[in-house]
Amino acid sequence: MKQLSTVLNGVLLIAVIILFVLHFKSTGTDKNTSAADGQSAGGEFFPVAYINTDSLLLHYTFAKEVNEQLMSKEEASRADFNEKARVFQQDAVEFQRKVQNNGFLSMERAQKEQQRLAKAEQDLAQLNQTLTNELMREQEKLNRQLRDTLINYLEEYNKQKPYKVILSNTLGDNVLYGAAGVDITNEIVEVLNARHAASKK
Template structure:
């Protein structure tokens, strides 16, 4: 009985040694390939996807240009109104109005222009937010539609997203499919 225990312990030590060697020697490449095979859970880094997917880059550039143009136009109008307000104030201090009614009328017109400018600011902000939401929806639809096609071939159980410093801090080789997804999306976008 004692000899059987020694033999079993020796076999167990050898088996553990072999497993240890295979695990840390890099000889388990076949195992790594099966990790990301059918039924695997893989992930896409959305930071990389958004900065490398040409459709995303194009949408963002168009949006930023529209935002910049909108802000430039608004700032021009705001500066013009500010100049009118300074002129009004100077004229009022120098008794430049023929009578009080004209001064009050000029002040009402100035206030109305200020209200119109505030209304324009809200309208522009609302339009930009709506466009940004629409761009996000288009981008999300594009990526999810591609992932359906991509996964029809690969048959992963789950494709999750992460960001730099997000939920996936480390993974086995082959589980990050970001580059494949970006390459496929960009190839499809070229068409």
């Protein structure tokens, strides 16, 4: 999986380099290129931009709400599971104490209690798996919602500023160098937050 990611990053890097070469080749060797506002001297926008995903997730209000919602569900699930695990642990300790002190009236009673505890342990493992799966599904759903809000806005955004490519840059993996104005993270976060706030009114 890591190897595939490395290959994809390499292909992406080559594509970005080709785009830059084509862009600068078409504009000639004009030295009067201003990158401060993401435009060339001719007033054309750069064909490539990127969004720092880490920064977006850190500052986008909806992303923070999604994260808090997920953490809240995870804490509730963990508390429920931990309570059931605590009860099981107490029952298991009590069973051991009775066995050591000959506290059961018959061997049959001891075996039934042992079977009950084995079933309870199995149920606990099943509950843990169920809760984990539910959280994973919830995380996927929330991540999809978050991605959809971003993609939908970028399609609208790109009608005014037609970039050929908008990259996602996570931990600096995809963009090794970006001129000023090519990082559009703050602009995107600002508008997404404004839209999110408006949607809650």
